[in-house]
Amino acid sequence: MDKPDYHARIEAPEMLDYGVYLNCDRLLSCQKRLSEMVNADELQFQIVHQVEELWMKLMAYTLVDVLDWLERQDTHRIVTLMGRVHRLMRLMTAQLDLLETMSPKENQQIRLQLGNGSGQESPGFKFILRLPPELWRAFKHSYLDGRGLTVADIYDAHYDHGDAYAVAEALIEFDELFQKFRANHLYLIHRSIGLGAKSLKGRPVEILEGGARHRFFPELWDIRCDMTDRWGAAYGTVRESISHPPRARAG
Template sequence: MSETQRPEDVVREERAQLDFSRDMSYGDYLQLDAILSAQKPLSPAHDEMLFIVQHQTSELWMKLMLHELHAAMAHIARDELAPAFKMLARVSRIMEQLVHAWDVLATMTPPEYSALRPYLAKSSGFQSHQYRCIEFAMGNKNAAMLQPHAHHPDRAATVRAAYEAPSLYDEALRLLARRGLPVPASHTERDWTRPYEASDAVEQAWLQVYRDPQAHWDLYQLGEELTDLEDTFRLWRFRHVTTVERVIGFKRGTGGTGGVSYLRKMLDVVLFPEIWRLRTAL
């Protein structure tokens, strides 16, 4: 307070600085009224709030993952690897957040989940259209996975677009081919809706990169970014299956899947097979 300011003037000035009625506030910018009113438990169970918040926050992280994945794929398609590396590294860090989120859900015991499960009807994380888009963008294409979204035309169209588009790995292999590496046309001009099949020729192309990193430094770094990404994705799947087994045992999932048995099959899916296989040959 200056010597000429009266105490009441100082109070008035401080109040003016804290008056956000005329400007955009933190809550306005983040749309917090909409976000924080979106938790609507259906059961009397105390733990349903945890269940809802866990899945809503996961969907927000997945939204950011798709934002970064799509941008990274576009950059790779334009041979702009530096920004793609930053985006792929961010996706890996987001996946780490999703891995640790299971630690919170794992605090829910079987009786606590049983108290709310009847209220879920057939709703299941299996039906997450954003997760399906991530799986498709990562190359795990499966036409049967379109059906769970058929009841919602807008979501179904989004999932189908991801299903029909080249995956992240497809874009990486097309980049290798543009750089003169011997990636066969069967893996650069194929039906993008077909599940990816590993190729000895593709492995040899990646081996050229890994045997001479100095000559192919950015492609070598791309290979390691993909390795990081699949590494964290595997951890997410593992924490998912162990958390589900801890909470519901071997009951069938609410969405109709086999629950733990279905999730364990997903542990065997390899997204970028040649990048993992080449390590044995080096």
């Protein structure tokens, strides 16, 4: 009895309304034909990176929307949309782990198919890197300058856990999650092709490591250092122990 052609069914499944709406015929043909893959892991490699581009498209669309709501100072909408961005960042970081199921040799075989390509050329990644300065300008205009406030005011001097603080925290969480994504990506490269390699598609390791240390909103990070320095003036003061109170002296 002939074996079913499972690969044909995978590449061209039956199309009903759901598949038509999602353009599954086009979506499932965006990868190399299964018969042309260099090894069995190439499909995973392509899909993970294609899905990353889709998540980044949604993230970019959402952040552009946030820019509009920042101008309107609609804090609830901003926090909700930034929560979506945060979830997207966590998804992107988590799915990188799939690529760690590949052996170094299989990874090298796939990299030969990229030509001179590199993840640093990701269109979604490059576009998202352009948005944080716009987000900061919009936040500063609407929530700081427009209200006569500074970052120090909303975090310390006039801290009231208000909407300016809530938006600032939504921005720094995006910053933190994006840098965690970059750090995870760096470890993935370390594990799969090595950071000590003489050539990473012409991209020096320093570029990757420098990106992982970058901060979108340095003012929001610096305020923590400033507060620690200011509040830390009391750290050197010897205070009475709260766990071992001094004994009363005998009369």
